Amino acid sequence: MAWLLDPRTRRGLPLTDDLVLSLLEDGNCSDLELDDADVEEFVPPLAENEVTASDKELGIPELIPSQLGVKRSATSLQDNAVAGPSTKRRKQVQPVIDAVKQGCNKILRTPGRFSVDEQMIPFTGKCYLRQLVKNKPRPVGLKNFVVTTSEGLMIDFEIYYGNNPVLSHPLGLGPAVVFRLIQSVPPGSCIFFDRYFTTIPLLDELKRLGYHGTGTIMVNRIPDRQQISFKEDQKMRRGDIDQRVSNGIVLVKWKDNKAVFTASNCTGGTAINNIKQYDKSAKCYIDVDAPKIVTSYNTFMGGVDVLDQSMEYYRTYMKTRKWTLKVILHFMDLAVVNAWRLYRCDSLAKGIPKNRIQDLLAFRFEIAETFMNTPDRDRLQSTPLVEIQVKQI
Known part of the structure; x- marks a missing residue:
C-alpha cells in the first residue's frame, strides 16, 4: 500500500481514493480533517538484509558487511557523501604526508x-x-x-x-x-x-x-x-x-x-x-x-633543484597504475634524502672529515639493513566479536 507523510503530524496516511480526491481539490494534506481511525503510525519498510529486534529474539544473527554485498575496500570511517570521492582518495595517503610534515616541523630553523x-x-x-x-x-x-x-x-x-x-x-x-x-x-x-x-x-x-x-x-x-x-x-x-x-x-x-x-x-x-x-x-x-x-x-x-637531484640518484621505482602508491614511495624517498642531509650537516658541524661521512647510497643501505634486522612482530589477530559473528553464520 502507498503511504503519504503528513508534514504536520509526521505520521503516515494510507493513500486512499478519497484522500487523493481531497488533495487534488485542496492541494495541502496538513489542512485535511481526518479521523483517528483513518490514521496509522507510519512504519518505513525494511531495507534489504535488515534485521529487526524481533528477528534478534528468534536467534537470527546480524550480518557483517562482507555478507551484505559490500566490499571490504569500500568501508571507510569518513562520510564519503559529504567529502566526495576526491577527498576520500587523498585520505589514503594523508598519514604518510602528515608523518613527513611532522618530521620537517622538528627541524631547527634560523x-x-x-x-x-x-x-x-x-x-x-x-x-x-x-x-x-x-x-x-x-x-x-x-x-x-x-x-x-x-x-x-x-x-x-x-x-x-x-x-x-x-x-x-x-x-x-x-x-x-x-x-x-x-x-x-x-x-x-x-x-x-x-x-x-x-x-x-x-x-x-x-x-x-x-x-x-x-x-x-x-x-x-x-x-x-x-x-x-x-x-x-x-x-x-x-x-x-x-x-x-x-x-x-x-x-x-x-x-x-x-x-x-x-x-x-x-x-x-x-x-x-x-x-x-x-x-x-x-x-x-x-x-x-x-x-x-x-x-x-x-x-x-x-x-x-638540489633536493630533486638527490632524489633522482636512487629513486624507488615501481611500475603501478595507482597514484597513491607513487605518492607514498615519493615521500619515503624524500624523507630519506632529508634525513641524509641533516646527518651530513650535523657531521660537518661536529668537525667530522668528509671522507668519513656516509654518502647517500651508504646511508640508504644502512637504513635497509636496520629494517631487515628488526625483530618480526606477530600479526594482529581478529577480534572476538568478528569470530563470534563468523561462528554464528
Whole structure:
C-alpha cells in the first residue's frame, strides 16, 4: 500500500481514493480533517538484509558487511557523501604526508636563505591530480610546492590539488603558495622564487611581514609598465644593466643572451660582479658583468633543484597504475634524502672529515639493513566479536 507523510503530524496516511480526491481539490494534506481511525503510525519498510529486534529474539544473527554485498575496500570511517570521492582518495595517503610534515616541523630553523619552487611527483597514469609542467626533468605528475634551504634541506611543502583553501589568496595562486610556505620560515629570512610566483604586491607584503624577497618577474606583471621605460633589447649589449626603484622595490633589467627582469625588496643592481658565461662566437667562457641581485638569485635559488637531484640518484621505482602508491614511495624517498642531509650537516658541524661521512647510497643501505634486522612482530589477530559473528553464520 502507498503511504503519504503528513508534514504536520509526521505520521503516515494510507493513500486512499478519497484522500487523493481531497488533495487534488485542496492541494495541502496538513489542512485535511481526518479521523483517528483513518490514521496509522507510519512504519518505513525494511531495507534489504535488515534485521529487526524481533528477528534478534528468534536467534537470527546480524550480518557483517562482507555478507551484505559490500566490499571490504569500500568501508571507510569518513562520510564519503559529504567529502566526495576526491577527498576520500587523498585520505589514503594523508598519514604518510602528515608523518613527513611532522618530521620537517622538528627541524631547527634560523633566519637564512630559502627557496620556493615546484616539485613533481612523477606519475603518468590516470589521476585527477596530474599536472604538466614544462621544462622539468619529469614534466608529468602531481605538483608539490616545496620550500628548502639553499643547500637543499626541505622545511615544508604543500601538495596542489586544485581548490585548496590553504592556497587561496586575493593576489593569486603564486603569492598564496609563498604565504603558505613562509609560515615555516622565521622572519628576517630572504626568500627566493622564480617568475611563476613573483609579483610586486607580493614583495610589498613580504616587506611588511618582515621577509626579504627576490625573484625573476614577467614583464606583464610589472604595474604601470607603460610609464616605466627600460632600454630596448637591441640597444643593450651583453652585461648591460638598467635599474628602476620605486617605494622600496627594485626592478633590474640585465642583458645576457636574452633580457632578464628581476625584482627585489632587499637587493639592488648597483653592485657589479664578474661571472663566467659561455660565448658561442668565441667558443670559450668570458667575463660578463652581472648585478648582485642576479648573482644572489643564481646562488641561492637552486635549493629545490638540489633536493630533486638527490632524489633522482636512487629513486624507488615501481611500475603501478595507482597514484597513491607513487605518492607514498615519493615521500619515503624524500624523507630519506632529508634525513641524509641533516646527518651530513650535523657531521660537518661536529668537525667530522668528509671522507668519513656516509654518502647517500651508504646511508640508504644502512637504513635497509636496520629494517631487515628488526625483530618480526606477530600479526594482529581478529577480534572476538568478528569470530563470534563468523561462528554464528
